[in-house]
Amino acid sequence: MQLTRSFFARDTLFVARELIGKRLVKIDAQGRIAGIIVETEAYRGEDDLGCHARAGLTNRTKVMYSLAGYSYIYFTYGKHWLFNIVTESIGYPAAVLIRGLLITEGGQIVAERRNYLPQDHWTDGPAKICQALDLSGIHNGYDLCKNGAVIFVEHFEQSPVKLLGVTTSPRIGLNSVPEPWKSMPWRFVAQI
DNA sequence: GCGACGATGGGCT
DNA sequence: GCCCATCGTCGCA
Numbered sequence: 001m002q003l004t005r006s007f008f009a010r011d012t013l014f015v016a017r018e019l020i021g022k023r024l025v026k027i028d029a030q031g032r033i034a035g036i037i038v039e040t041e042a043y044r045g046e047d048d049l050g051c052h053a054r055a056g057l058t059n060r061t062k063v064m065y066s067l068a069g070y071s072y073i074y075f076t077y078g079k080h081w082l083f084n085i086v087t088e089s090i091g092y093p094a095a096v097l098i099r100g101l102l103i104t105e106g107g108q109i110v111a112e113r114r115n116y117l118p119q120d121h122w123t124d125g126p127a128k129i130c131q132a133l134d135l136s137g138i139h140n141g142y143d144l145c146k147n148g149a150v151i152f153v154e155h156f157e158q159s160p161v162k163l164l165g166v167t168t169s170p171r172i173g174l175n176s177v178p179e180p181w182k183s184m185p186w187r188f189v190a191q192i
Numbered sequence: 193g194c195g196a197c198g199a200t201g202g203g204c205t
Numbered sequence: 206g207c208c209c210a211t212c213g214t215c216g217c218a
Contacts, residue, residue: 041199043199050199051199052199052214055214055215055216058214058215059214060213060214060215074199074213074214075212075213075214076198076199076200076212076213076214077197077198077200077201077209077210077211077212078198078210078211078212078213079200079201079210079211079212080200080201082199082200084199097199099199125200125201126199126200127200127201128200128201131201171199172199172200173198173199173200174199175198176197176198177199
């Protein structure tokens with residue numbers, strides 16, 4: 001069942017934690033690709049110096065100020081796209097970065113897009129997920145909660161993977177971000 | 193206008 | 206483990 005806007009319109013830390021074990025789905029011309037979310041990070045507010053919204057409302061960050069359940073997809077390091085889902089209420093900039101996925105459907109398509117690397121390396125990083133699901137800037141600001149969405153998150157009746165729990169750690173890659181933001185335990189990882 | 197640098201990944205040692 | 210490509214965004218002049 002497709003997650004509704006009320007799921008995303010909550011505290012970003014809750015959403016980031018509860019997205020672990022949910023299923024992310026993308027439907028496109030090449031087929032349906034799905035995977036279980038196993039790693040996320042929370043970014044919330046202009047005060048959070050690890051969050052892009054520290055710069056305030058700009059052309060890049062404006063989608064983070066919009067409706068929960070929209071995608072926030074941005075380009076970095078001159079080559080990579082990263083996929084986030086907007087959270088909280090309109091006007092409060094926050095999002096959850098999807099960092100890790102276990103592919104459960106569409107493996108054939110993903111294998112091709114990931115250059116036939118070993119399956120462990122298909123979607124074990126945020127930019128790899130965008131390669132695998134073919135997500136880029138054209139999908140920025142997409143409503144994952146609308147009827148007929150081709151990108152959405154759903155919960156299982158019966159999960160194919162047994163999750164033992166969720167661990168936390170500091171967010172990855174915030175090397176020059178000041179404390180306390182650098183060390184906030186806002187990364188969530190599934191224990192399989 | 194312009195320079196610094198990044199929520200990374202792939203290739204090489 | 207280390208290096209660095211590659212370019213949009215932001216901050217500052």
